[in-house]
Amino acid sequence: MDGHQGLYFPAKPSKLAIDANIGHLKVMIDLPIQDVYRFCPRCGSASSKIGAVPFRCPSCDYTQFFGPVGAVGGLVVNDSDELLLVRRAKNPGLGKWGLPGGFVDHNESIEDALKREVHEETALDVISFDYLASFPNIYRYKGVAIPVIDLFYVCRVATPYQIELDRTELESYHWCRPGQSELNDMAFESNRKAVVAWLDPP
Numbered sequence: 001m002d003g004h005q006g007l008y009f010p011a012k013p014s015k016l017a018i019d020a021n022i023g024h025l026k027v028m029i030d031l032p033i034q035d036v037y038r039f040c041p042r043c044g045s046a047s048s049k050i051g052a053v054p055f056r057c058p059s060c061d062y063t064q065f066f067g068p069v070g071a072v073g074g075l076v077v078n079d080s081d082e083l084l085l086v087r088r089a090k091n092p093g094l095g096k097w098g099l100p101g102g103f104v105d106h107n108e109s110i111e112d113a114l115k116r117e118v119h120e121e122t123a124l125d126v127i128s129f130d131y132l133a134s135f136p137n138i139y140r141y142k143g144v145a146i147p148v149i150d151l152f153y154v155c156r157v158a159t160p161y162q163i164e165l166d167r168t169e170l171e172s173y174h175w176c177r178p179g180q181s182e183l184n185d186m187a188f189e190s191n192r193k194a195v196v197a198w199l200d201p202p
C-alpha cells in the first residue's frame with residue numbers, strides 16, 4: 001500500500017502523541033510501530049532513539065527490526081469465473097468490500113492460513129489455489145500502524161454456493177466480475193490491487 005505509507009504522520013515524532021485535540025476536531029494519528037517502542041521489551045531500559053529501525057537497546061543491545069506481519073487473502077473464483085467479494089461488518093473498513101483472509105498464526109504455513117481463514121469467514125473449503133501477487137499493507141489499531149505483507153491466492157472451492165458467513169466479521173457477499181463500483185468501495189488498497197491483478201494479469 002505505497003500511498004498509505006505517506007499517511008504516517010509525523011514521520012519522526014520525538015514523543016508519543018496519539019490523540020491531538022485541535023479546536024473541536026479530534027485527530028487520530030497512527031504512529032508507526034517503531035515510534036511506540038519507548039522502552040526495551042527485554043530489559044525495560046528507556047530507548048535512546050525512539051523511531052529508529054531497527055530498535056536497538058542502549059543497555060542490553062537487544063535489536064528488533066519490525067518486519068511485516070504475514071497475512072493472506074483469497075480470491076475465491078466460481079465456475080463462471082466470478083469473484084467472491086465479502087462486505088465487512090466491522091472496522092477497519094466497515095461496510096466496504098474485501099476478500100476473505102487474515103493474519104497468519106504462529107507456527108502456521110501460508111497455505112494453512114489461507115485455508116483456515118477462507119473456511120472461518122465463509123465455511124468454504126479451498127481445494128486448490130495459485131499464487132497471484134503480494135502487496136504491502138498497513139494494519140491500524142489503537143493509533144498504531146503495523147506493517148503487513150498481504151499474500152494473495154486465487155482459490156477454487158469444493159462447493160462455491162454453500163456459503164455461511166462469519167457474521168461477526170462479514171455482513172454479505174457478492175459474486176461478480178468487479179467493476180468500478182466495487183473497486184472504488186474496497187476496504188483495503190492491497191485487496192483492490194489484488195482484484196485488479198486478477199482481472200488484468202500482466
Ligand SMILES: [Zn+2]
Pocket residue numbers: 040041042043044045057058059060061062
Ligand atoms: Zn534492553
